[in-house]
Amino acid sequence: MGEITLYHWEPNANSGKPMLALEEKGVAYASHYINMLQFDQHQPEYLAVNPQGTIPAMTHGDLVLTESTAIMEYVDEAFDGPALMPADPQDRWRVRWWMKFMDQWLGPSFSMIGWCTFIGPSLASKTEEEREAMLARIPLPERRVAWRKAMFAEFSEAELAESRRRISKGVELLEEELGKRPFVASNAYSLADINIFNSTYMLPVGNADICSPELTPNIWRWLREVYQRPAVQRTWAKGTGRFTDRFTAVMRDFA
Amino acid sequence: MSEAILYHGEPNGPSLSVLAALEESGLDIECRAIDLAAGERHGLPGVTDSMAMDYAVEGEGPVLVIDGEAMSEAVFIAQYFDEAAGGCGLQPADPYARWQMLMWCRQATERLSPAAAYLGLHASTAGDAPLDTMASEDLRERWTDWQQRRFDEAKLADSRAKVAQFAQRIEDQLDDGREWLMGSFSIADLETFAWIRSMRHLEAEAFSGKGALDAWMGRVESRPSVQAALARSTTGEPERAFAPGPEINRWG
Numbered sequence: 001m002g003e004i005t006l007y008h009w010e011p012n013a014n015s016g017k018p019m020l021a022l023e024e025k026g027v028a029y030a031s032h033y034i035n036m037l038q039f040d041q042h043q044p045e046y047l048a049v050n051p052q053g054t055i056p057a058m059t060h061g062d063l064v065l066t067e068s069t070a071i072m073e074y075v076d077e078a079f080d081g082p083a084l085m086p087a088d089p090q091d092r093w094r095v096r097w098w099m100k101f102m103d104q105w106l107g108p109s110f111s112m113i114g115w116c117t118f119i120g121p122s123l124a125s126k127t128e129e130e131r132e133a134m135l136a137r138i139p140l141p142e143r144r145v146a147w148r149k150a151m152f153a154e155f156s157e158a159e160l161a162e163s164r165r166r167i168s169k170g171v172e173l174l175e176e177e178l179g180k181r182p183f184v185a186s187n188a189y190s191l192a193d194i195n196i197f198n199s200t201y202m203l204p205v206g207n208a209d210i211c212s213p214e215l216t217p218n219i220w221r222w223l224r225e226v227y228q229r230p231a232v233q234r235t236w237a238k239g240t241g242r243f244t245d246r247f248t249a250v251m252r253d254f255a
Numbered sequence: 256m257s258e259a260i261l262y263h264g265e266p267n268g269p270s271l272s273v274l275a276a277l278e279e280s281g282l283d284i285e286c287r288a289i290d291l292a293a294g295e296r297h298g299l300p301g302v303t304d305s306m307a308m309d310y311a312v313e314g315e316g317p318v319l320v321i322d323g324e325a326m327s328e329a330v331f332i333a334q335y336f337d338e339a340a341g342g343c344g345l346q347p348a349d350p351y352a353r354w355q356m357l358m359w360c361r362q363a364t365e366r367l368s369p370a371a372a373y374l375g376l377h378a379s380t381a382g383d384a385p386l387d388t389m390a391s392e393d394l395r396e397r398w399t400d401w402q403q404r405r406f407d408e409a410k411l412a413d414s415r416a417k418v419a420q421f422a423q424r425i426e427d428q429l430d431d432g433r434e435w436l437m438g439s440f441s442i443a444d445l446e447t448f449a450w451i452r453s454m455r456h457l458e459a460e461a462f463s464g465k466g467a468l469d470a471w472m473g474r475v476e477s478r479p480s481v482q483a484a485l486a487r488s489t490t491g492e493p494e495r496a497f498a499p500g501p502e503i504n505r506w507g
């Protein structure tokens with residue numbers, strides 16, 4: 001039913017989700033790299049694919065799909081290959097619950113801290129006019145506000161503190177959940193693991209104070225197991241390594 | 256099926272959509288009414304795994320307890336009913352149509368429901384629920400804001416705009432003469448209707464001149480499943496029953 005093209009950045013957070021789901025299913029796709037730090041996602045060429053100006057997006061023949069979690073669900077249903085959703089209805093509910101918790105509660109806090117400490121400063125060399133021009137091209141008004149804060153270091157101490165609190169709490173809940181069963185939402189690897197892994201594998205690098213073999217043994221066991229999956233290795237080989245190399249180094253130290 | 260109980264509030268918002276979805280599924284699950292505005296959701300009996308109840312992104316919504324596990328989030332409970340019933344037609348079978356339905360529901364839960372819940376709290380008197388029974392700090396804060404009547408003017412204006420935009424979005428979606436939002440009847444109709452229904456009296460202007468929206472609301476309301484859900488109201492005015500809902504997006 002037509003070619004698949006995935007528009008994505010690094011195998012990380014939202015971009016990593018469909019990359020990994022496609023790889024697990026064994027579905028070949030054309031890769032279209034969007035350099036988020038150069039704001040490719042707000043260029044007319046990409047806005048023609050996804051007018052929201054967020055990544056990832058996927059085309060399948062004439063169909064255009066956005067929203068990383070919803071794309072994964074489509075990938076799982078539309079293609080052959082190993083099932084990435086459990087069969088039991090209660091397990092399926094749990095997969096969805098965790099993905100929403102990540103996408104709407106925990107993930108945005110990771111984003112805020114990441115933008116504030118890493119992406120904002122990486123744009124410091126740009127002049128004020130250049131930054132204003134970049135902001136003017138952002139289609140989503142809420143996003144424009146968030147990017148402005150990142151670019152001009154305007155996140156308030158209260159909102160950063162709230163994001164840090166949520167990250168600690170989220171890690172605590174994930175640790176508890178992974179004490180109940182081998183994977184996040186069911187006894188078998190599922191979309192929930194792909195979703196959560198893509199947003200948490202950097203914890204041992206950036207948040208060693210809350211995620212370590214001693215503090216979070218269940219998360220650690222799970223991170224190692226997911227990391228060793230052939231599909232993860234193949235997917236990571238497709239990125240530049242800007243995040244994944246650091247994770248690999250941590251894992252090597254603990255091998 | 257193992258032991259299952261659905262705890263629900265007045266049939267408004269998420270309790271309305273879940274009660275109607277249960278009716279559509281035909282599953283035989285016991286329903287028990289609780290007062291969400293009194294914080295009764297936080298002390299349910301027989302819950303051995305409360306994580307999804309404590310940290311529901313949806314805030315105060317219905318809780319389905321199965322074998323001690325508390326399940327939350329209205330759209331996912333409705334999907335559960337559909338799937339546990341072996342497919343009762345609440346979700347399209349085609350993967351792309353399903354993606355469209357999920358995208359619609361996500362827009363409804365991320366944009367419409369936080370706005371409607373905020374306006375609903377503004378228009379209603381807070382219950383004096385005991386906050387120390389609530390695990391989630393940010394949910395507790397939404398309760399405190401309601402009890403102390405701390406409302407942010409910018410958030411109220413934003414919420415009004417979002418309700419009006421969503422009403423327009425529904426009108427546009429129905430523009431080609433379709434009967435239901437996704438073509439065939441689905442969870443998208445229930446979830447959207449359940450939240451927009453209470454806005455008709457609070458934000459009347461958003462509905463004026465929208466004939467397709469009005470007719471669609473009539474069609475959803477007259478479904479036997481929705482009628483049965485509404486009949487569970489104990490106050491006779493379910494559209495006036497609110498409790499803290501999802502938070503308004505704190506990130507783009």
Ligand SMILES: N[C@@H](CCC(=O)N[C@@H](CS)C(=O)NCC(=O)O)C(=O)O
Nearest residue numbers: 013014015054055056067068069143
């Ligand atoms: N909810 C969307 C969010 C997508 C999203 O925000 N992606 C980030 C990258 S992880 C992005 O596009 N950021 C760049 C921008 O907002 O300009 C999804 O899950 O796909």
